[in-house]
Ligand SMILES: Cc1ncc(C[n+]2csc(CCOP(=O)(O)OP(=O)(O)O)c2C)c(N)n1
Ligand code: SF4
């Protein structure tokens with residue numbers, strides 16, 4: 109066996125998250141490649157939540173599997189949600205204290221269904237809360253891992269709470285382990301291909317690391333799902349690097365604070381989602397007009413309004429592309445893996461300073477909150493390019509009373525001074541202005557300034573503006589963000605059945621890499637644009653840039669659930 | 685040595701002759717010279733309105749931001765570079781209407797900057813609508829039958845929000861105005877100065893004459909103790925806000941001083957940076 113999917117579900121507060129953390133820590137250390145996603149289901153009473161972990165012995169994975177091999181149910185909702193998603197010969201463990209086996213009618217016939225006394229065994233160790241440790245013990249035993257590594261991680265985790273707590277949790281773990289051993293239960297073991305050191309982290313965490321490594325030293329934010337984690341993590345670690353993080357009173361303040369800090373020369377950012385993006389639009393316009401670098405992370409979630417706050421959507425694309433009144437330059441980068449999320453922060457801060465404009469990181473809920481195994485951070489990928497900064501020496505030579513901060517230049521990018529630099533003083537205003545920054549309504553200047561601002565970004569590239577995989581002669585699948593994993597596996601399944609399928613994942617959404625995409629589209633017989641929104645926002649943008657509209661088919665999903673590879677296969681079959 | 689010439693711009697303000705904002709502009713420039721602050725070390729951030737244009741008439745690192753967001757921006761500037769002298773300015777609509785939220789939070793956050801509001805009790809730039817400080821009953825373009833709403837009291841608002849320096853001045857008394865701005869700039873923390881700065885074009889009620897007749901000078905009032913908060917609240921009540929002078933002053937930690945250790949010590953405003961191996965290990969240790 110090359111891979112395995114484990115799902116554990118229960119009510120929120122039953123320690124599902126800890127199971128995920130302990131399990132992934134051990135498996136990651138062993139060298140497995142992992143993908144974990146925590147699902148919050150607000151539809152079901154009692155606040156059900158589950159953790160879906162896909163474990164691969166070899167290749168990297170970017171999406172959950174469609175079927176589970178091992179299901180651990182603390183509540184009925186876990187059974188109801190997953191009964192149609194079990195793999196062949198799966199194992200289902202349930203706690204009869206909270207799950208009624210009379211409702212098991214439509215479970216797969218080949219599944220091994222076992223009543224497991226999680227709560228009972230935990231109580232025997234002193235507290236029913238430890239049933240999650242019992243579950244970990246069972247998973248360890250079933251998959252024939254050595255208990256040692258699990259025990260070490262458990263010890264580590266509880267050591268702060270004292271030896272007694274550590275011992276109780278270890279005992280609970282052992283009870284779970286013994287239970288499956290005594291019953292002679294096991295699944296085919298997975299053996300990792302390599303034992304190379306890896307990181308296992310969420311997109312939010314990756315963007316935090318990326319920001320610090322990129323030299324960002326100021327962040328202001330306002331709590332919002334699913335971006336809050338970025339604020340919380342940065343507040344913890346930024347002081348160690350000499351930076352400042354502020355929880356502002358609202359998004360109007362957080363984005364304005366970031367602009368202020370950036371005006372002063374610091375690399376500054378904010379992170380938000382949906383409603384916060386709406387509130388920030390005026391400031392995005394200011395950043396564009398006064399040519400002050402700004403980085404905004406948008407972890408898109410279900411909209412409009414309060415929408416589906418804990419669910420996946422990619423429906424802010426038009427807001428990021430066109431939000432704010434008037435017209436400004438902007439750059440939109442879209443990471444599709446956790447690794448890209450980390451390194452894109454370096455790219456974003458460099459581009460913001462080079463091009464002196466707002467840069468959006470178009471993330472989404474799944475990318476922000478799912479966790480993936482990723483190579484260890486390579487700091488060499490974070491070389492800071494501070495753009496056209498003027499040196500103190502050059503300013504001394506010029507001795508200008510007011511610096512031409514918005515000077516017209518060949519590449520439309522003006523040299524920049526920052527407060528404290530002698531002979532660098534200037535005015536920055538959102539009112540149309542001349543080269544010193546002071547207001548003017550002169551039509552000739554206005555036209556020149558607009559063209560300068562709008563066209564300076566034409567040369568932007570992030571290297572791989574479109575991630576291309578496979579030869580898309582028959583089918584080209586286009587997407588952006590975290591749908592990459594599902595699209596990639598759909599392509600592989602197409603290829604396995606002899607169809608020449610390939611993917612083109614957009615990494616730079618603005619300025620749009622039109623030429624490259626046009627070529628890819630022209631070479632494919634069928635083009636499917638996959639995205640999590642109602643109107644097909646990406647497909648519509650593509651149609652603005654690509655000639656052959658008839659070829660482009662929209663596959664959208666806006667019910668809060670995630671794309672599976674099979675959704676794409678089914679859709680394509682229906683098309684033919 | 686900083687001179688007035690350094691701070692002057694060759695731009696004629698587009699204010700109406702007689703507008704109170706001229707005095708505020710002159711006062712800020714003179715105080716900066718008195719305190720010997722070099723122009724490149726001053727960041728002057730303003731909001732939107734007639735008053736908001738003020739930053740464009742000063743030669744320094746200046747920024748004319750968004751309606752209501754000047755204080756938010758100014759806090760970001762100061763946090764990023766504590767060596768700068770940061771002044772923030774705007775109108776009553778800017779600060780107490782659309783930007784009131786930031787006013788209250790900047791006051792309690794106590795970032796070290798000076799906030800000057802040119803309070804003309806009217807929306808000047810948009811040509812004469814009522815503002816949050818227009819008196820009840822005042823006729824304006826948007827209250828033709830008289831303002832039906834009770835005005836906000838910026839001084840009590842500042843007191844309640846924890847502002848560590850609160851003063852009120854009048855454009856008709858430049859000497860006191862300068863003195864209060866100077867004290868505000870020397871104060872470590874959030875310093876708020878509300879300036880009665882008459883709009884000669886749209887406010888025919890709260891005029892220079894009106895203020896001259898009605899204002900009491902707190903600075904000359906015997907027995908008044910600006911470190912006493914209860915006394916300050918009372919004074920605002922007693923005078924119906926018709927006073928000038930230092931209302932309240934308190935020494936307390938600024939935000940930067942209250943942040944976790946290390947905060948703000950390496951803001952990289954000018955340097956480049958690359959993570960060394962030790963810092964890298966520290967950064968990634970919780971994710972391996
Ligand atoms: C978001 C937004 N809404 C409205 C305006 C229009 N506007 C510009 S200035 C102003 C009010 C100005 O009044 P105040 O702040 O008291 O300044 P004054 O002109 O009196 O100095 C308004 C409503 C704007 N610029 N931005
Ligand atoms: S309209 Fe009023 S506030 Fe505006 S410049 Fe004229 S006098 Fe001053």
Ligand SMILES: [Mg+2]
Nearest residue numbers: 775776804806
């Ligand atoms: Mg006003």
